[in-house]
Amino acid sequence: CDDGHLMCSSCRGAHGEDCGRVAAPCRLADAYAGAVKLPCDYVKFGCEAGLVVYHDSVDHRRACQHAPCCCPERDGPWGGGGCDFTGSREMLLEHISTNHSRQVILMRHGQTGRLSLPLARRWQVLVDQDDMANRHRSVFLVILAERDKDAAVSLVCVRADGDAPGAPQFSYKLAVEHSGSGARVTFELPVMKSSSLPAGTPWPDEFTSLSVPKAYLSDDIVPLNIHIDKH
Incomplete structure (x- = not known):
C-alpha cells in the first residue's frame, strides 16, 4: 500500500479495512505466504491432507473431519x-x-x-x-x-x-x-x-x-x- 506495507492476496481485504490505502497485493508477499506450509494438527488422527498453505490452515483445521x-x-x-x-x-x-x-x-x-x-x-x-x-x-x-x-x-x-x-x-x-x-x-x-x-x-x-x-x-x-x- 502507499504506506509501504507488504500484503499477500489473502490478507489484502482485512488490511484494507484498517489501512484504507490498499492498491494491490504484493506478488513477493504472495509467493512467500504461498510457500509457507504446515502439516495438519490432526495427522496423528488420520488426516492425509499433507502440508497445508499457512493462510489456509485455520480453515482446514475447522473443517478437518479427523479433528479429535x-x-x-x-x-x-x-x-x-x-x-x-x-x-x-x-x-x-x-x-x-x-x-x-x-x-x-x-x-x-x-x-x-x-x-x-x-x-x-x-x-x-x-x-x-x-x-x-x-x-x-x-x-x-x-x-x-x-x-x-x-x-x-x-x-x-x-x-x-x-x-x-x-x-x-x-x-x-x-x-x-x-x-x-x-x-x-x-x-x-x-x-x-x-x-x-x-x-x-x-x-x-x-x-x-x-x-x-x-x-x-x-x-x-x-x-x-x-x-x-x-x-
Whole structure:
C-alpha cells in the first residue's frame, strides 16, 4: 500500500479495512505466504491432507473431519470415573466397541427407529447405516438422564467440525409412548447441536431435551422413537 506495507492476496481485504490505502497485493508477499506450509494438527488422527498453505490452515483445521473427539465416558457433569481417550470419529467408534463394550446401533436418516434404552446406560451411540462405507460417518449420541420427577432424553452430533462452512446439519424428533394409554410425549429440534464431547457426555438441558414422565417408563427402560433428518 502507499504506506509501504507488504500484503499477500489473502490478507489484502482485512488490511484494507484498517489501512484504507490498499492498491494491490504484493506478488513477493504472495509467493512467500504461498510457500509457507504446515502439516495438519490432526495427522496423528488420520488426516492425509499433507502440508497445508499457512493462510489456509485455520480453515482446514475447522473443517478437518479427523479433528479429535473425546469419549462419552470422560469425567464431566455426571462425576464418577473418567476416560481420557481422544481421537477421530472413526477411532472413537472403535474405542467405544473395544474398551467400553458398547454396541453401536445403526440407523438411517429419514426413517424412524425404535430403541429400548435403560436410563442407567446414560448414553448410546448411533451411526448412520448409509455411511458405513464412508470413513467420515455421521455419529450421534443419545443422552439419558434421570431427574427427580421425570427422565430427560436428548441427542447430539459427535464431531469437531460442526461449525465449518458446508458441514451437514441435522434435525431430530424424539417420542415416547405410554404402553397403557397410547399417549405420547414428543420433542422436535430443527437444528441438532454438535459437540466434540470435551467434557464427556453433556447433561441434557431443558431447551434441547425430551422430558419423559416416569409413568411412561417400563422399570427404567425408555421406549424411544427417534427420527433424524439430514439437511
